[in-house]
Amino acid sequence: MAATDTVRILLPGNRDYEIRIGSGLMDERSSWQGLPKAGAAVVVSNETVAPLFAERLRSQLLSVYPRVDLVVLPDGEQHKDWASLNRICDHLLGEAMDRRTVLFALGGGVIGDMTGFAAAIYMRGVPFVQVPTTLLAQVDSSVGGKTAINHPLGKNMLGAFYQPERVIADLDTLDSLPDRELRAGLAEVIKYGPIADAGFLCWIEDNLDALLARDKAVLGYAVRRSCEIKAEVVGQDEREQGLRAILNFGHTIGHAIEAGLGYGAWLHGEAVACGMVLAADLSQRLGLMPAGFVARLRALIERADLPVQPPKLGAERYLQLMRVDKKAEAGEIRFVLIEELGRAGLHAVPDALIAETLAAHGAA
Numbered sequence: 426m427a428a429t430d431t432v433r434i435l436l437p438g439n440r441d442y443e444i445r446i447g448s449g450l451m452d453e454r455s456s457w458q459g460l461p462k463a464g465a466a467v468v469v470s471n472e473t474v475a476p477l478f479a480e481r482l483r484s485q486l487l488s489v490y491p492r493v494d495l496v497v498l499p500d501g502e503q504h505k506d507w508a509s510l511n512r513i514c515d516h517l518l519g520e521a522m523d524r525r526t527v528l529f530a531l532g533g534g535v536i537g538d539m540t541g542f543a544a545a546i547y548m549r550g551v552p553f554v555q556v557p558t559t560l561l562a563q564v565d566s567s568v569g570g571k572t573a574i575n576h577p578l579g580k581n582m583l584g585a586f587y588q589p590e591r592v593i594a595d596l597d598t599l600d601s602l603p604d605r606e607l608r609a610g611l612a613e614v615i616k617y618g619p620i621a622d623a624g625f626l627c628w629i630e631d632n633l634d635a636l637l638a639r640d641k642a643v644l645g646y647a648v649r650r651s652c653e654i655k656a657e658v659v660g661q662d663e664r665e666q667g668l669r670a671i672l673n674f675g676h677t678i679g680h681a682i683e684a685g686l687g688y689g690a691w692l693h694g695e696a697v698a699c700g701m702v703l704a705a706d707l708s709q710r711l712g713l714m715p716a717g718f719v720a721r722l723r724a725l726i727e728r729a730d731l732p733v734q735p736p737k738l739g740a741e742r743y744l745q746l747m748r749v750d751k752k753a754e755a756g757e758i759r760f761v762l763i764e765e766l767g768r769a770g771l772h773a774v775p776d777a778l779i780a781e782t783l784a785a786h787g788a789a
């Protein structure tokens with residue numbers, strides 16, 4: 426078994442938690458020791474992931490908690506909604522779970538975001554642990570405490586900042602992940618290069634084939650470096666008052682694509698990949714980056730077999746969707762743009778330039 430990597434996220438008020446990354450962590454007793462004590466644990470998962478891992482997790486947790494329940498939700502981004510959130514809350518209340526109860530999010534980002542939100546609001550807050558089983562969740566969504574559900578009018582519009590007790594990223598769980606989901610996760614890995622670490626972008630370019638071939642050591646490094654970058658950013662700006670917005674590179678258009686097409690039509694990572702190409706293009710149009718950067722990022726995204734051509738929703742529809750983006754202020758749409766390789770910032774972009782860029786990419 427490979428060694429476990431631990432990334433620690435340090436937060437204001439002397440709060441911190443560990444992100445443990447490695448093979449076989451699910452079946453390791455120490456993964457589940459030292460968590461808050463409770464009379465019960467509740468594992469939240471979905472119809473796809475529960476049959477794969479829930480019994481293994483449950484049997485480990487039974488050595489720590491006297492009772493371990495399982496809540497199984499329908500699978501899919503279209504179910505990241507009130508109905509699913511209510512199902513978690515209904516179970517907790519129906520079983521009279523007290524405020525010490527520990528929730529375990531077993532699955533991808535959809536389960537992680539919803540379980541975290543349920544933990545944030547149940548009895549005004551119970552502890553929760555992230556057990557991410559997709560690449561996307563291991564490199565991004567399980568870390569940093571953004572929890573949410575979607576609204577038909579906008580992505581992740583209802584949620585809370587609420588940090589987990591620990592993240593257990595068992596690389597072996599990725600063995601069963603469909604290729605399309607692996608590629609979607611790579612979009613968020615690629616994101617970290619332009620916004621924070623030019624060297625990591627080169628490393629991804631050099632190792633993309635190994636990542637796609639699921640080389641465990643290479644995947645492990647991608648997860649660790651991604652978590653290190655995210656932990657560093659979130660540690661400085663937990664509630665997105667400034668710096669943290671850089672993690673939204675590619676998301677302004679990405680979220681518009683997801684909501685505009687209906688949740689689940691494109692995967693989150695696919696929408697972000699395409700959104701990064703357009704945001705890179707905007708960075709060039711505003712004179713921040715040379716054309717070579719746009720071509721380089723686009724080539725990498727294409728090599729990862731991720732989409733670079735946005736759906737044709739029309740400029741007006743895109744603008745309407747982006748006006749409810751969380752980064753928008755007073756109707757002004759703001760994008761995370763690349764300022765130099767490894768550095769990004771938030772920029773207000775005029776509607777006309779956005780429309781021009783969308784048209785240039787066949788989206789208008």
Ligand SMILES: NC(=O)c1ccc[n+]([C@@H]2O[C@H](COP(=O)([O-])OP(=O)(O)OC[C@H]3O[C@@H](n4cnc5c(N)ncnc54)[C@H](O)[C@@H]3O)[C@@H](O)[C@H]2O)c1
Nearest residue numbers: 473533534535536558559561562565566571598601602693
């Ligand atoms: N909170 C954050 O900071 C943050 C960051 C990035 C993304 N997100 C959110 O995360 C979500 C996307 O997450 P995702 O890409 O993990 O999608 P997902 O949770 O829908 O999982 C993708 C698919 O893979 C399946 N799956 C999960 N693990 C598996 C495994 N080991 N083997 C086989 N199948 C498996 C799932 O059932 C699902 O069908 C979006 O809702 C996005 O908004 C949140």
Ligand SMILES: O=C(O)C(=O)C[C@@H](O)[C@H](O)[C@H](O)COP(=O)(O)O
Nearest residue numbers: 565569571580581669672673676751
């Ligand atoms: O953690 C963050 O901050 C991010 O922006 C990470 C993103 O990859 C993620 O998709 C996040 O959920 C988007 O946040 P939102 O605030 O735009 O909903």
Ligand SMILES: [Zn+2]
Nearest residue numbers: 613676693697
């Ligand atoms: Zn994202």
